[in-house]
Amino acid sequence: MQLRVDKLGVIIAALAAYGAFLAPFATFRANRIVAGEARSISEALPPVWATVILLFVIAAAIVAALKTPSPLRLAIAFSTIAALALGIGAAAGHLTPPENSYARVSPASGFWVLLFALGLLAADALTRLRPSPLVRVLFLCGVLGFVAALLMSGTWDGLSLLKEYASRAETFWAEAGKHVMLALGSLAAATIIGIPVGVLCHRVPRLRDGLLGVLNAIQTIPSIALFGILIAPLGWLAIHVPGAAAIGIRGIGAAPAFVALFLYSLLPVVANTVVGLAGVPREANDAARGIGMTDFQRLAGIEFPLAFPVILTGIRIVLVQNIGLATIAALIGGGGFGVFVFQGVGQTAMDLVLLGAVPTVVLAFTAAIVLDALIEMATPNRNQVQSA
Amino acid sequence: MIEIEGITKRYGETTVVRDVSLTIAPRTVTVIVGTSGSGKTTLLRMINRLVEPTSGTIRLDGEDNRSLPGYELRRRIGYAIQGHGLFPHRTVAQNIATVPTLLGWDRARIDAKVAELLTLFQLDPAAFGPRYPHELSGGQQQRVGVARALAAEPKVLLMDEPFGALDPIIRAKAQDDLLAIQKHFETTIVLVTHDMEEAFHLADRIAVMDKGEVVQYTTPAEMLVKPATGFVESLIGAGERPFRLLAIETVATAVEPGTAEGKAISSAVSQREALSTLLWSGRKALPVVGPDGVLIGKVSLDGLAQRAAGRS
Ligand SMILES: Nc1ncnc2c1ncn2[C@@H]1O[C@H](COP(=O)(O)OP(=O)(O)OP(=O)(O)O)[C@@H](O)[C@H]1O
Numbered sequence: 163m164q165l166r167v168d169k170l171g172v173i174i175a176a177l178a179a180y181g182a183f184l185a186p187f188a189t190f191r192a193n194r195i196v197a198g199e200a201r202s203i204s205e206a207l208p209p210v211w212a213t214v215i216l217l218f219v220i221a222a223a224i225v226a227a228l229k230t231p232s233p234l235r236l237a238i239a240f241s242t243i244a245a246l247a248l249g250i251g252a253a254a255g256h257l258t259p260p261e262n263s264y265a266r267v268s269p270a271s272g273f274w275v276l277l278f279a280l281g282l283l284a285a286d287a288l289t290r291l292r293p294s295p296l297v298r299v300l301f302l303c304g305v306l307g308f309v310a311a312l313l314m315s316g317t318w319d320g321l322s323l324l325k326e327y328a329s330r331a332e333t334f335w336a337e338a339g340k341h342v343m344l345a346l347g348s349l350a351a352a353t354i355i356g357i358p359v360g361v362l363c364h365r366v367p368r369l370r371d372g373l374l375g376v377l378n379a380i381q382t383i384p385s386i387a388l389f390g391i392l393i394a395p396l397g398w399l400a401i402h403v404p405g406a407a408a409i410g411i412r413g414i415g416a417a418p419a420f421v422a423l424f425l426y427s428l429l430p431v432v433a434n435t436v437v438g439l440a441g442v443p444r445e446a447n448d449a450a451r452g453i454g455m456t457d458f459q460r461l462a463g464i465e466f467p468l469a470f471p472v473i474l475t476g477i478r479i480v481l482v483q484n485i486g487l488a489t490i491a492a493l494i495g496g497g498g499f500g501v502f503v504f505q506g507v508g509q510t511a512m513d514l515v516l517l518g519a520v521p522t523v524v525l526a527f528t529a530a531i532v533l534d535a536l537i538e539m540a541t542p543n544r545n546q547v548q549s550a
Numbered sequence: 551m552i553e554i555e556g557i558t559k560r561y562g563e564t565t566v567v568r569d570v571s572l573t574i575a576p577r578t579v580t581v582i583v584g585t586s587g588s589g590k591t592t593l594l595r596m597i598n599r600l601v602e603p604t605s606g607t608i609r610l611d612g613e614d615n616r617s618l619p620g621y622e623l624r625r626r627i628g629y630a631i632q633g634h635g636l637f638p639h640r641t642v643a644q645n646i647a648t649v650p651t652l653l654g655w656d657r658a659r660i661d662a663k664v665a666e667l668l669t670l671f672q673l674d675p676a677a678f679g680p681r682y683p684h685e686l687s688g689g690q691q692q693r694v695g696v697a698r699a700l701a702a703e704p705k706v707l708l709m710d711e712p713f714g715a716l717d718p719i720i721r722a723k724a725q726d727d728l729l730a731i732q733k734h735f736e737t738t739i740v741l742v743t744h745d746m747e748e749a750f751h752l753a754d755r756i757a758v759m760d761k762g763e764v765v766q767y768t769t770p771a772e773m774l775v776k777p778a779t780g781f782v783e784s785l786i787g788a789g790e791r792p793f794r795l796l797a798i799e800t801v802a803t804a805v806e807p808g809t810a811e812g813k814a815i816s817s818a819v820s821q822r823e824a825l826s827t828l829l830w831s832g833r834k835a836l837p838v839v840g841p842d843g844v845l846i847g848k849v850s851l852d853g854l855a856q857r858a859a860g861r862s
């Protein structure tokens with residue numbers, strides 16, 4: 163067998179080498195806001211741990227740099243990531259002096275570079291393997307399950323991020339709930355309203371141009387400005403409409419955030435519904451009419467199923483967008499993970515920022531993978547070929 | 551019985567169908583021919599009200615076709631659209647089952663009908679039923695489209711170039727199947743085609759359309775002998791006329807007394823086929839056998855030549 167070099171793999175190997183040998187693996191700080199001191203792998207870990215991790219990284223770099231089978235690349239990428247995940251937990255235990263609850267240990271640039279390189283290796287291998295949507299979701303579940311197991315087992319308890327979490331576990335889950343409510347709730351509202359509006363736009367071309375224009379204009383308003391614009395009318399509603407205040411409508415808080423996210427969501431849902439319906443083959447529509455379907459039967463039985471993958475794409479855009487945008491809701495007292503981000507920025511406590519940012523990223527990533535899989539499963543051509 | 555009376559369709563300033571009147575007898579096949587854009591599809595679609603006429607009326611069995619909602623009218627009239635128009639997200643079986651499902655047939659009856667129709671069109675129900683339209687060839691898709699139009703056993707069947715994508719062998723087979731189905735269910739068929747061969751093979755009556763008007767509506771034989779306009783004549787093809795004349799009748803009507811040498815031919819084949827056999831075998835006459843295989847006479851080159859001569 164001849165050894166050949168993989169172009170992307172060489173870059174990955176170089177990144178991994180830099181991350182493992184030149185950049186610091188962990189940062190040690192005497193307390194949560196002072197500047198940290200860098201620690202390399204050999205300094206941060208007991209010798210046995212350091213050796214094992216370095217061996218894993220070297221093996222992964224070699225496998226990456228050469229042309230090797232995708233399953234092998236995937237396996238080595240994931241096992242090295244797992245070793246790193248366990249290793250960073252061990253580093254926290256190793257670096258923190260006993261009985262010291264002020265000291266903070268967190269992953270440093272070398273760890274992140276390694277994680278990035280290995281993530282790239284895994285993603286590249288996965289792309290080449292072209293797993294079916296179901297397998298991708300199972301993979302996602304596996305990774306999330308592994309992370310959950312590490313969190314529950316306490317392996318990472320020594321890390322600064324989890325210490326930050328431990329001191330505000332209750333608020334964390336409350337804000338998580340609010341975040342998901344904001345993102346999903348506004349999406350649900352936008353879907354329930356946007357799809358019928360999209361159908362209407364499809365049927366009434368004159369309405370379409372006007373409405374899509376307005377929704378397009380809303381999209382271009384910066385989110386903070388939109389929150390600001392909404393404060394006045396919602397505040398007015400709260401004062402003048404009986405019962406409005408009682409159900410949580412106020413100038414600031416969750417209500418304007420919800421409304422703003424809803425307005426942002428409307429365009430992708432409506433536009434994709436219109437595009438999806440317009441893409442239904444003319445002959446299929448014609449045959450449906452010719453065969454004696456009523457307008458509603460045609461909509462429900464032919465047009466909607468055929469447009470569904472496109473509509474789902476709109477929903478995916480909205481969901482991922484809303485999960486990110488909901489972070490800003492904290493600025494006007496709407497809650498969500500943004501609360502930690504902005505508190506952290508205020509206190510220059512990076513760990514607190516991460517406590518808000520990391521779950522947001524994980525949520526968005528998960529939503530993207532799951533919905534992409536759903537879209538692929540709903541798209542006729544793919545699942546037809548598979549079912550044949 | 552379909553009575554089309556003074557039907558006109560205008561789109562803005564252009565008149566697409568102009569003052570067409572036709573009476574289509576029940577249990578017959580009427581073929582509409584004409585150049586592209588002459589209004590054939592439009593005329594067909596006014597029968598099931600996919601297109602609303604600008605003026606005029608259409609009656610089905612004496613009843614104005616506007617007397618019930620369009621969708622109910624269309625459930626009673628089979629319609630095979632130009633191109634196949636199959637629903638891409640539904641299997642072949644589901645496609646065929648569309649109208650019976652809309653009509654609320656029970657499962658068993660629908661399944662039996664789907665299997666019957668697929669078999670009729672030479673598509674194995676077990677193999678083709680679960681497939682999706684894009685997994686079929688163009689010709690198979692077209693046959694499924696026709697099967698779907700037939701599913702609810704409509705008394706009236708409108709077909710817009712239903713066999714356009716079929717190869718000559720399957721096409722001939724599909725045409726014969728259609729005629730058999732038409733006899734069996736006593737369907738009234740209105741069919742649009744560009745293929746004159748097909749028109750003469752299938753039609754009890756042919757309507758020729760030119761620029762939105764029906765310029766001649768008559769039997770194939772009459773049309774061959776007395777084309778109403780130069781356009782009809784050119785459509786038939788001057789060089790083809792004697793052969794078309796022979797093609798629309800069977801040997802049975804050309805049998806002469808006596809017998810001849812050589813391999814006998816059946817009285818059920820067309821006279822054109824008999825002529826071809828005569829020419830190819832180099833004989834002057836051939837023996838003819840009836841449906842039961844009994845010798846009933848002969849068919850001769852001279853006899854056929856006389857029949858092929860224009861009777862004008
Ligand atoms: N919805 C419409 N709006 C405007 N003009 C139309 C419309 N539908 C059809 N036409 C025009 O009417 C004329 C007749 O169309 P039709 O589809 O009936 O022709 P056809 O004889 O079936 O042609 P082909 O053999 O090509 O199918 C064409 O010139 C066409 O452009």
Ligand SMILES: [Mg+2]
Pocket residue numbers: 590591592632710
């Ligand atoms: Mg046409």
